[in-house]
Amino acid sequence: MGVLPYLVAGWVFLTGCYGLATSRNLIHAVGCLSVCQAGTYVLLLAVGYRHDATAPVFSDLKPGSRPVVDPLVQALTLTDVVVGATVTALLLALVVQISKRHGTVDPDELSELRG
């Protein structure tokens, strides 16, 4: 399948990092973190891809009759999605509290902790 999906995964990951580093809004920053994580989904799924293979569901398929894509990385991706959902939910809850306590969601204006 070539190197393209891996480049896409790296690109998505770095895009998220760029967004995080330059973000002016914490909700946007949490979104960027999810973009970083989307890079890991692309990478994992690309690793398991095979040409001319079908989904690894054996209800209507005789095992060994035709190639299937790697189900293991799909399981990993699913776990990763669950982890990501937990982290995003917690982060958004923290952003809500920051908005309440600091009155802003702009990271440039949070100056309680420094030095």
Next chain:
Amino acid sequence: MDDLLPLLVAVPLLGAALLVAGGRLVPRPVAETVGCAVAATTAALALVLLLNSSPPFLEWAGGWTPVNGRSVGIVLIGDGPGLGMAALASLLTLAALAYSWHYFDEPPSGHAGSFPALLLLFQGGMCGFAIAGDLFNAFVWFELMGVAAYALTGHRVEEARAVQGALTFAVVTSLGAYALLMGIGLLYARTGELGMHAIGRGLDAHGRPDALVLAAFVLVMTGLLVKAAAVPFHFWLPDAHAVAPTPVCMLLSGVMVELGTFGVWRVYGTVFAGPGGVPAPEFERTLVTLGALAAVIGAVMCWYQRHIKRLLAYSTVAHTGLFLIGVGVLKPEADDGIALYLLGHAGVKAALFACAGILLDRYGSVDEHALHGRARELKGVAVLFTLGGLGLAGLPPFGTALGKSVTEEAVGGPLTVLYVAASAVTAAAVLRVAGRVFLGLGPKPADGTGSGYETTGSGERPETRHRLSRIPDTMTAVPAVLVAGSLAVGVVPGFAKVVAHSVNETGSAGVAASAHWTPAGVLLGLLSTLLAGVLALLAVTRPKTFAAPDRALWLRRLQSGHVGDYVAWVLVGATVLGALTLPGLLGG
């Protein structure tokens, strides 16, 4: 006995679920007793397994054993170092629960179980990470302990600083975790395996390392070093430690950060140490460089803090640097030394945080300047805090001194100077605080903020419902026990030998080394204690010359509290990792 291994994770997770489900129905003492009982059961289990861990346990969860040498199952490894970390994490969790017994105020009333439940979740994550035998599960446990730690850091949601610190911690560490997962994906792409040993064999079978191995190494190490808070991945740590509730700080500084170092050691030894991985000189250069940077920057920043919890947090950064150097030199003696150092440090650091928590709850401040001379009445706490400072310096016979001397002997040369200097400066900062706050020594420092660019630590809300008029016994007993534990690491005869044996049995390429007191080590320990004492005395008597905060202003400006800056530093750190590792892969 192998079957008991998963219980290390299952017991705390079940306990947490029980507390969340039933916590609102029972009064607070019941919930806390259940929490303590579960943590203690897990600790006992970890200790029993640890005592029987030679040869190491291997457990394929759910019976998914390998077929023809290949496996898709989850493997747990119960060897000495892993079970030792699990036992340490469990014992510290128990200490944190005991410390917060009855007195720690939790905001959501009617949820008596929530705080102990989160601590148990944290414990389960740490135990899981310690015994994970495959990389993907290591990632999952890494994130589980991460999520529990973020929630615990921001537990006092009414506090502006707490939620900010928790968010920074969460974003930076999660980014590290995703980098780790990217690396795991690349390793799976190359070898088709997830078990650490299996990946190592797969890489070796593939032949010489190439760009993919380098990328995987950089990504995996980025994730682990963010957790270990190596410079320049460390920025989240002071922000999180300064705002987390005290019992949580004990766990974060005492064991979670060290689990990152443990992860580096475990992953390099099993995955990248072979001919198909990263050559040893490259690994050594990378870790010694980053470790030395962390030791220097941590020590300098520690010296210039007035917020006591932040000061202790920076001393953790400095000590993590020392641990990373010890892991990086790849010598069996250094591994033994670091294991002992880590155990001794955990006790001392957790005790120091516990004492800082007493100050916070008694006076509503952790500002060294504002507290000047105010804590004269707390004689017992003063003794414990000073003992903690001396332990940090490496005064024999503390466990820290034994570990440090064994490591110093293994690393040799200029790095020994770094060990002595970093431990002396961080300890001097602690002793300076002790002298000012508990004894009222020296002139009273000006209360205002000098450069304006610092976190003072005044105006913090106590964690107890009201300011304490009397310090509860549990809050003083816990640091006393922890300091005693740190002493025991150095004093109990044969303990060092057992630790060295179990570390060398599984890591260090099976080469056995011995760890014991040497005259040179004792002298170096005494030297760094003496240095610490002199420095502290100078700082107290001549604050203008020795503790002017403007000196390191350029360094302090880096700690901007801005999450975007910290993310940029993580990327810089990953690039530096790659640059340091690259030459060996090009050369041979």
